[in-house]
Amino acid sequence: MKTSDSEYRLEMTGISKSFGVVSVLENVNLKVKPGEIHALLGENGAGKSTLIKILSGVHQKDSGKVILDGEEISPKNTHDGQVLGISVVFQELSLVNDLSVAENIYLHKLGSSKFWMNWKEITKNAQDLIDSLGFDIDASARVRDLSIVQKQVVEIAKALSEDTKVLVLDEPTTVFDPTDTKKLFDNLFKLRDKGISIIYISHHLDEIFKIADSVTVLRDGVDTGSMAVKDTDTDGVIRLMIGRELKDLYPTRDVEIGEVPVFEVKNLTAKDTLVHDVSFSVRPGEVLGIAGLGGSGRTETAKLIFGAHKKKSGTLILNGKEIKTNTPVCAVGHQIGFVSEDRKEDGVFLPLSIRRNISVTNFSGISGKLGFINVANEYKNVLELIEKLNIKTPSSEVDVKNLSGGNQQKVALAKWLSIDSKVIFIDEPTRGVDVGAKIEIYNLINEVAKKGVGVVVISSDMPEIMGISDRILVMHEGTFYGELSKEEFSEENILRYSIGEKLKQVV
Amino acid sequence: MALTIKQQLSSPGGLLKFLVKHNTIFIFILLLIFSALISDVFFTSTNLSNLLKQVSGIGIISIGMLLVILTGGIDLSVGSMVALLAVTFAILVNVVVLPLAIILTIIIGFGLGSVSGYLVAYQKMAPFVATLALMTIARGLGFISSKGSPITFKTPGGEFMSNFANNSTLAVPNIAIVFFLIVILAMVLLRYNVFGRLIIAIGSNEEASRLSGIKVNKYKFLVYAISGALAATAAVIVASRTNLGSPNMGMAWELDAIAAVVIGGASLNGGKGTAINTLMGVLILGLIGNILNLLNVPSYPQQVVKGAIIIFAVLLQRFDSK
Incomplete structure (x- = not known):
């Protein structure tokens, strides 16, 4: 072990970062000793990923210091980071499907190597590396042919090299079964004992208490505490993760919820995704929350109902009548709305004006014979919605790409309000939206529900989903694992159902 | 529309921004002035009407190309389609009455375009590949059906068309009138019709369109079919101008059409472009050819200049998007 003035290998102090006007990290500190596993915790959107991306060189910090082994560093890109000994296994896999396992593992070193490659040697080294991790993968196999678990192992192998000083793992076990998880942990212990610092990001609190030596908690871009794991417990950590007054953010609801469900789903099973045997109903005026871990099938369920994915079996009932939604066109025809989680990718039309965005679902309402648009009607409709939703813009002709995240989200919603939707699915309503706009969107959701619409909200933001829902369904591995009534709402209960466990008996 | 022209001009750097934003029109006007200064013959009615006659055929297929490009696709088959359909028209006009032949x-043009449309929209084939195949097929069919040599008009119907195509109404060549009508129709469709709105939406974000309940496949299919029908219209016009249909017509016209659309500021990624700017693009390409001809520049250097203009126009548009 190297001796330096500080007991820490890595010290990140006073790190701040904002994207545009949105501040993501404010004065965050993270200190990791050599040979320890340090857990980094926080809700979705707390800033964990951004912090790691700054460490590894994907993003650049606005202010603050990063000190590695006593020397200040500021990697400009991931290659710099790797040269300095910082290896990251990101949540999203970054493998090249058409290359072999060995080629992938040594991909980042190819640029700096000699002109000729000794593939035999590379393949052998890769095989040795994987064998040493205790997994059974052929180093000459094409990555495309591997299972998702094997890919994850390759990803970890790729991150390891002789000069790794800091290894970061972002949610590495989401795809692992318990046996694989145990193997991974054994490997992590081995690496730790070799003196490598490991930063471990996970939502599974039980994992943290099993493997981590110390923990740092982030909340809304601020670190709320750092301590040794032995000095705290689950409750303590959760308190640091949540910590805010929920009352201020979430408007009180005084909505009459109807008795008869407006929309029912019975035994819905997907053809191409993991979603199976999904049943639920939503009543007029109700806000139904759908929680669950990423990859549990929440978005897939909504897309399945909306006709964007293929169904295998199941029934949908709208206002007592069975309906078919084999394509989004059918779903929109039945006045079912869907606000996508990935606003920029498939929620709004960034290069088009607000007017064109809002009108896109509602041409039957504003056009006459032969599809000619009644421009006066169109403006009236659009301006009404802009005012009602308080979209901040100088005019209806501004391109949506120039609006803030919150206003973009309102445009995405406006599109569905303009056709008087009966049921609206809203996937991650406030992702990438600042607090002020969040409150407006929550108010909007309430207002929509008030009109007798059934609102289904999918969210990874636990305080949010507890703050706005009347009832929460929790998804686990493609189906609803449990339902929570308002009295049962707690982050712990949601987490327990999310990971497929029973609720703790009330003490 | 939010700002008046006056407001735009009076804001800081406003003039430059205004020029960059409407660069196609300004390039056109500059070329026009330049042409008038450099050649006495340019502003004669014979020359101008020749210019319009020359660009009308390519102009019409450029409008079809614009619709396809707006959806994010491309149609490489239109040049060959012009050849095949000119031959088809020449054969038809010799055996059936004129209106029926048209x-x-x-x-048939609509049908051929539908084949591309079907392959792209429903078989998810890359537009480049599907229309490349159609391009080869159409050219081949053109040669087969004409046995390799031009087919001349032999009937009064053919004679009527030939007269129509070579004459003018109020000093504007008839075929240019057809072209302008198609431009106006496209302008109206793109601005005030659901069809236009939707193809722009599809081109700007196909997945968002699908999730908004738009029949994406139907509209993608339709633009290729319409492009085929417009290629047929262009074919009728160019065949009538020369009184014959030849399998060698329309060589590389698809490239000129793409160039015109791109000079007109459309994005090859889809979702951006207007009919009026495509018209400007067509006229700019035609003007360059025309003035270089008047200056007796041989055709090879002409190609170099055309290429340079395309690069220049697209670089200018970069400023606009920043």
């Missing part, structure tokens, strides 16, 4: 040619 209608049948356009229907």
